[in-house]
Amino acid sequence: MNAPELWKRYQASLCRVPALDVSLDVSRMGFDDDAIARMRPAFDRAFAAMDELEKGAVANPDENRMVGHYWLRSPELSPTPEIAAEIAETLDAVAAFAAKVHSGEVKPQRKPRFTRVLSIGIGGSALGPMFVADALGSPKADRLHAHFIDNTDPDGIARELERIGPALDETLVVVMSKSGGTPETRNGMLVVAEAYRKAGLDFAKHATAVTGEGSKLDQTVAKEGWLARFPMWDWVGGRTSETSAVGLVPGLLQGLDMKGLLDGAAAMDRATRVHDVAKNPAALLALSWYLATDGRGAKDMVVLPYKDRLLLFSRYLQQLVMESLGKRLDLEGNRVDQGISVYGNKGSTDQHAYVQQLRDGVDNFFVTFLRVLEDGGDGREVEPGVTPGDYLHGFLLGTREALFANDRRSVTITVDRVDAQTVGALIALFERAVGLYATLVNVNAYHQPGVEAGKKAAASVLEIQDKARAALTAQPRTADQVAEAVGAADSAETVYLVLEHLAANGRARMSRGANPGLTTFQAV
Template identity: 30%
Template structure:
């Protein structure tokens, strides 16, 4: 750690810790700590309001974190990311997911646009019947190759799906059988999403899907497969015709890959225009992230709050609650994005980190969560920052009372976490006391459509990157997932030696 970075942290640790009540004595706080990111929609501008006023960030703390950002060379590292430099230092490659949205080095953007055009041609050909009647798609992947498509398909097809999509990631055959039961093999395509086209869980599921098609009278099962991969030659070797291979760049990481051909099931389900809207919403956030510095950069401001709670207040978790059923998978998506990216114990230079990197991300859907985990948030002994996400426009056509009650609950929870109080008539019962001064942030969307979803995802991608820069780690490798996979492969291959407990479990299950 450089002297400048150490001094910035020392300065931050020495600052006073204001309460939320103290901070709200400033009548201009809400305006100063709330801002919008907008984009052009069919009916005028649309966007998301980011309200961080109910966090403990003071002007002094923000200024201190801005000094930290300068000390960590945030601007240069942001430029390196967006310029296509080899920001992933441990693997010696760039991270080019923003190029999929049109932001990046010109040759990389040009290649991404060409691959998008190829995907669009296949999507529209399928919609026009080039492969016969297609009513279902079984999308097989794992990790980011499954979580992103599952989130987007679930969020955007509640009203209408052009093709019924089932995302399968688990090697547990129960998951694949459930997809089989929901699909007619005569009108089903299979998408196999694997960066290397060697991932054992994905390829095993893919083989079982081919067998299911064959067993149910499909004479050319591989003719029903679309391959989404950074290794197109391996997909062709596996038997997929090159016209149905949709490549993406090796420099697009799995958890950042929904913008690439991994988004094929999304485009197939909702149509190319809505997928393009996702890209446009994400690009609006890219431009904001690129063009703003310090606290004016909302992704960086969110990272300032994350670091304040993780490093200065010792918070080990951060909760995310979507007050919209269409975003029920968003906390799951963020778990991988944040914890796989920033769950590191060494710096980019290989030195041990000296404090927390990423909190544990968890969450759920409101109002369900209010009757489960919110008891701990309000009265438990843990201090847990909370993010609320909601949409002003409802996603249903029922009595407007449904949406009014939903939003009222969302906003009331943030207010209650901050204010606290005592619900006893005399105000003296400790069991009914709420300490308050508990932080939250709110992301209030004008509506929830493709552009909004794209913007929400891109916002969190850049928030993750900003956090990584502030603590000096590489968010683009994930070696932590490899050891367990290697040992599982050793079990499958046989002959490996394990500890006594694992050996006993293997023998009890008939695997030893």
């Protein structure tokens, strides 16, 4: 295709959302002219399913739940007045609490004001807030400096506490867990609470929670008298929770424009309800994914934002896309092994990383470019008439062209700037695209059986660890012998691995043999 033909195709295929200054270019995805017409019956079903979801239908049949993240930014669309009232009341309550924190009316035990906020969560309770904090935050403008603990890695927790340092006594902690029993979040909370105790501080006087009503965490909040508690509803999944209290609490405490984010999401929701694929950017994205991957995840999605503020967007999208679409079974119980793998970093860093393979290596991907028109910074020229932003934009267009010249497909999303409204719009755009694509491939986008299976497997490992550690004596034993002693003969490998870990942390003794089968373990 020559340049004039490409220009015509670009103009014909560009989908714009004027209210948001957002556009989607699919001209380089290799659509044939009748692709949209051919897929129209499938999209009619997807649009209908989405309409029913927004009206309150049970869209997550495995858990018999409604799926209501779209109501969070448009409460008037909620299926009941009670839900609409809860959403509005929660937003007001979070905003009022943040205002009291900023004014010093709600203050820490010893200091006149909170200056930092530490969010403890995992998965959707961390990736969304972290992305938004980084995208919209400013060291000079933030009301509270943001910190995050998003794992059960003790070294990672210790490092974040070191970053906080002596400011622990002016740090407000937000613990986020729907059930209150999520191990990673619980462990982070316990370690942080102990740090407060060691500093002579009452953790409850520095803590808030976002959790389900009646959860273990909710009970702890009530018993210990924490500063506040905000709801996490069962009709909002973790990976679609950024416009709920999960995102609102840390965002408003940081001082971010979360109302603008909600407004941007609501505006994109309106634009993506249109039952016309060519005029609906989420539908065009879903169509792009379907055609690029043959509707079965045959290619990976590479996310390349050419803006440092959007660095964490690819991590956010990894969970949103992969946890939603990565399913072994379809809605009828047939094995389909669906999913789309997502990875990415940022431009132009990737000019010096994996773009070489993207252009010249295995053709197992399609790219999603994120193009931001406004440079930011001070506009300084590094050459006559050329700014660093010009270079960045040039690298984006050059990479897009180089990939296309080698028959590599790409989508380009263009926004004017990275602000709260834009970030909300991007979140809503991909949420809707995931939902539509899931209907096209007939999977449940709103459950996560693989994640639950991993949690159960981890629990069984810890049970074996407890038994193996209790079985250690002064007499050296191999992993096979310990496994036999605890009735886990079929799990000798797991026994070896957990004992090796215990030994590395001073909780067992190990004498390495010529191979793992000859290595012995003893009690400390």
